[in-house]
Amino acid sequence: MKTVVKNEVYTGTVTDYTHEGMGVIKVDGYPVFIKDVLKDEKIQFKVIKANKNFGFGRNLNILEPSNNRVEPPCEYYYQCGGCQIQPLSYSEQLNFKKQTVDRNMNRQAKLDIETFDTVGMEAPHHYRNKSQIPVKRVNGKVQMGFYKPRSHDIVDIKTCYIQKDLHNQLMNKIRPYLDSVSIYDEATHKGLLRHLVIRSNHDNTEVQVGFITNGRKNQFQDIIQMLNKEFPEVVSIIQNINTKKTNVIYGDETIVLKGHAYITDELLGKKFKIRAKSFYQVNHSQTEKLYQKAIEAAGLTGTETIMDTYCGIGTIGQCAGDYAEKIIGIEVVESAVVDARENAELNGIHHAEYYLGKSEEVMKELVKKGIKPDVVFVDPPRKGCHEAFLDSLVEVQPEKIIYISCNPSTLQRDLKYLNKEGYQVSPVTPVDLFPHTNHTEAVVLLEWETT
Numbered sequence: 001m002k003t004v005v006k007n008e009v010y011t012g013t014v015t016d017y018t019h020e021g022m023g024v025i026k027v028d029g030y031p032v033f034i035k036d037v038l039k040d041e042k043i044q045f046k047v048i049k050a051n052k053n054f055g056f057g058r059n060l061n062i063l064e065p066s067n068n069r070v071e072p073p074c075e076y077y078y079q080c081g082g083c084q085i086q087p088l089s090y091s092e093q094l095n096f097k098k099q100t101v102d103r104n105m106n107r108q109a110k111l112d113i114e115t116f117d118t119v120g121m122e123a124p125h126h127y128r129n130k131s132q133i134p135v136k137r138v139n140g141k142v143q144m145g146f147y148k149p150r151s152h153d154i155v156d157i158k159t160c161y162i163q164k165d166l167h168n169q170l171m172n173k174i175r176p177y178l179d180s181v182s183i184y185d186e187a188t189h190k191g192l193l194r195h196l197v198i199r200s201n202h203d204n205t206e207v208q209v210g211f212i213t214n215g216r217k218n219q220f221q222d223i224i225q226m227l228n229k230e231f232p233e234v235v236s237i238i239q240n241i242n243t244k245k246t247n248v249i250y251g252d253e254t255i256v257l258k259g260h261a262y263i264t265d266e267l268l269g270k271k272f273k274i275r276a277k278s279f280y281q282v283n284h285s286q287t288e289k290l291y292q293k294a295i296e297a298a299g300l301t302g303t304e305t306i307m308d309t310y311c312g313i314g315t316i317g318q319c320a321g322d323y324a325e326k327i328i329g330i331e332v333v334e335s336a337v338v339d340a341r342e343n344a345e346l347n348g349i350h351h352a353e354y355y356l357g358k359s360e361e362v363m364k365e366l367v368k369k370g371i372k373p374d375v376v377f378v379d380p381p382r383k384g385c386h387e388a389f390l391d392s393l394v395e396v397q398p399e400k401i402i403y404i405s406c407n408p409s410t411l412q413r414d415l416k417y418l419n420k421e422g423y424q425v426s427p428v429t430p431v432d433l434f435p436h437t438n439h440t441e442a443v444v445l446l447e448w449e450t451t
């Protein structure tokens with residue numbers, strides 16, 4: 001029931017966080033969501049939107065700050081949409097993520113399971129190994145950085161606190177060269193350069209620079225020369241052509257301008273080639289912790305057939321593969337399957353097979369062919385698993401499923417489904433892959449109930 005009036009000012013105490021990391025203040029039971037305020041803080045706020053069952057407010061004044069409040073370490077935080085929870089101390093960020101997962105498991109899915117503490121990062125900054133930087137020309141001046149929240153206006157950024165330092169250096173080095181490059185304009189769908197993409201391996205020995213362009217013209221020779229001279233670690237330069245009117249960054253065609261089409265990184269002692277369009281986790285050290293948890297949960301003995309569904313470039317299966325008899329991977333992006341097959345070779349793995357297609361379709365076919373995995377790793381995108389995929393899982397009944405998720409809301413939906421069908425859910429471990437953002441990763445073991 002609405003108990004507030006738009007544009008009126010109220011005073012209240014934050015009692016909770018939303019799953020997006022906003023503070024919640026209840027006014028006579030009516031929840032108002034407010035950005036950049038912390039649990040237990042007393043604030044003065046203005047109501048900016050009042051829907052029937054909930055509203056939004058703007059913080060005007062913090063009357064009693066929380067001990068967990070910190071000054072956002074990034075000078076662009078209040079303009080940029082890249083991070084959402086920088087005013088929370090890092091320990092409070094980890095608490096917030098644990099709470100988000102726990103609510104989903106227990107309040108939403110009613111699974112009645114424990115949520116462990118979030119596995120945090122030792123130095124939670126400059127971790128992103130992939131930067132997709134939109135480029136614009138405004139009043140004759142090139143802007144590059146990240147979008148403002150819910151907009152395509154760019155915050156012109158010199159240093160991003162979460163992307164790797166080397167990416168900041170490259171971005172600033174390339175910036176003046178763009179004065180003489182044709183820049184894409186979304187409104188007219190004219191101009192060449194849409195995004196600059198930078199991706200690097202964990203020790204910065206291999207870096208890929210990518211130009212995403214509206215057309216095939218190459219106006220990047222001067223930049224390539226400069227990179228050759230000043231950044232020998234840039235071992236791959238690519239141009240990806242995207243001529244569509246779309247928010248999707250990559251187009252279908254990729255041209256190699258220097259070196260290989262890929263860079264190579266290492267995870268848990270295995271090597272991985274990564275092509276521009278293939279998925280690869282953005283936080284190297286935390287990914288190793290996540291995979292270690294997943295592999296531990298699998299409890300492999302060396303005799304198992306493991307399935308790596310939504311496998312990307314084959315990372316989880318190959319990291320677990322030393323302890324398995326056979327690896328079967330499924331992935332929908334073609335370049336990632338190419339990478340996965342090459343990576344198996346690179347790692348001397350001869351007991352892996354990769355299938356190109358949707359997990360929900362390929363899994364069904366494999367089940368029909370009588371393939372029976374003992375352990376299935378499930379690592380879908382944010383939208384979670386298709387019901388047809390979950391049905392195939394239930395049909396084939398692997399002893400263990402290890403579900404890795406980047407979205408607690410679809411995780412709880414899928415776990416609830418599998419639990420109803422007979423899988424017992426173990427405690428969940430959140431792992432912080434995305435410090436300072438409201439994104440939450442989690443890993444959980446499910447076991448087939450034999451009784």
Ligand SMILES: C[S@@+](CC[C@H](N)C(=O)[O-])C[C@H]1O[C@@H](n2cnc3c(N)ncnc32)[C@H](O)[C@@H]1O
Nearest residue numbers: 279281310311312331332333358359379380381
């Ligand atoms: C969260 S990523 C995980 C990738 C990999 N397991 C890793 O750890 O790097 C999800 C992957 O699922 C792929 N994908 C998305 N929808 C899919 C589907 N329906 N079937 C198979 N793969 C899919 C994406 O291309 C992406 O590589």
